[in-house]
Amino acid sequence: MNDPRDPEVILSSLSAQELSSLTDALYRNLDTPSPVPGTETWYELAIEEGIRRTTAAPAAGPQENAATPTQSAQELPVTTSAGTRDLSG
Numbered sequence: 001m002n003d004p005r006d007p008e009v010i011l012s013s014l015s016a017q018e019l020s021s022l023t024d025a026l027y028r029n030l031d032t033p034s035p036v037p038g039t040e041t042w043y044e045l046a047i048e049e050g051i052r053r054t055t056a057a058p059a060a061g062p063q064e065n066a067a068t069p070t071q072s073a074q075e076l077p078v079t080t081s082a083g084t085r086d087l088s089g
Contacts, residue, residue, distance in 0.1 A: 007042055011049040019053075022046055 003010055011019065026043040029035050 007045050008049070011046055014049075016053070019046060019050060023050065 011022075014022065023043065023046040026039055026046060029039045030043055
């Protein structure tokens with residue numbers, strides 16, 4: 001917490017395990033009678049970073065049977081118990 005860099009820069013550079021460990025340590029510090037000044041801010045930013053990471057779009061390629069930008073959902077093949085069929089007409 002004494003690093004001169006912006007907390008968001010530091011938190012975004014941590015691995016998932018490091019972020020988890022830091023968030024846990026910050027929470028435990030907040031649960032003491034006299035938390036270190038600035039802990040609440042760091043904890044809130046760590047939580048926000050964790051949320052940002054879990055809600056970010058996956059980096060993987062397109063999903064199988066996903067519509068391409070030029071393909072509507074009506075043109076996708078549909079798999080039913082009777083097999084795959086094309087609903088495009």
